[in-house]
Structure formats: structure tokens, C-alpha cells
Amino acid sequence: MHGSASETNNKTVLERHAHISTESFDINAQLIELEDENYRYVTATGAVFGKSKKSNLDFTCDKLFFDRETNLIYFEGNVNVKDTANNVDAQSQLMEYDLNTETAVLQVNVKLNQNNSKGTGSLAVYKTKEKT
Secondary structure (H helix, E strand, O other), X not given: OEEEEOOOOEEEEEEEEEEEEOOOEEEEEEEEEEEOHHHOEEEEEEEEEEEEOOOOEEEEEEEEEEEOOOOEEEEEEEEEEXXXXXXXXXXXXXXXXXXXXXXXXXXXXXXXXXXXXXXXXXXXXXXXXXXX
16 A cells, blocks of 8 residues: 545555455555545546445446545446346446446347346446336
8 A cells, every 4th residue: 555645635545455445435446546636536447346235236347446435436438237136137338337227228239138138239328226
């Protein structure tokens, strides 16, 4: 762990099997950077995986960016999301997830699987609350 602090910017870097836990999310990665006042911005890279505590989604991806103030999470590269409660598996290259509305927007090479139903496309919107 290392970091820096100044009047304009705070930054902490966690390396090698880093883990953070917030009120809504658990995030694990090879590298996690926490920036800004009260560590508002979280960037995770390298074998990223974790879980949403609120919606019970498991995820993996190459890179993740989380704004703790707006509760928006951006996933990049080989995104895999599993909604175990609804038996839904989703894959894409990009995903935006809004923790407030529990809505995921998946983009690029989207694949959705639920039970015996399968779908592909370039864009999908998944709402966990509505199960659609």
C-alpha cells in the first residue's frame, strides 16, 4: 500500500490481491486506486472480481471504475455478471451499473443466458428489481 495526500488530491494505491468493502460492494483486484476526498473514486485493474451486496450480483472484468458518490460503476473488458437469484448470466465488453436503480446497460458482444433461453446483441438493458 502506498499513497499521497495534498490539499487538492488524495490517492491511496493497494497492490497485490487488493480488497475493499463498501456499504454496497466488495471489490477484489490486483491493483485498486482510491482517489479524491473521502476516496470517492475507486479504480480496480487486473483480475477484478466482486459482489454487489444490495442486488447480489457476482462479477468479473478487466477494469472497474466506481464513483461512490453517484453510485455508478463502469466495467470494461471481458465483463461477466451473474445474478444468482434470477439465474441470469451476462457477458459483454462494457457495462454500466447504477446501484441506485439496480440497472445494468451492457454493450459490445452481449450474451445473455437464463435457464434454456439465450440471446446475443450489441446492447442490452437488465433491470434486477424488475427481473427484466
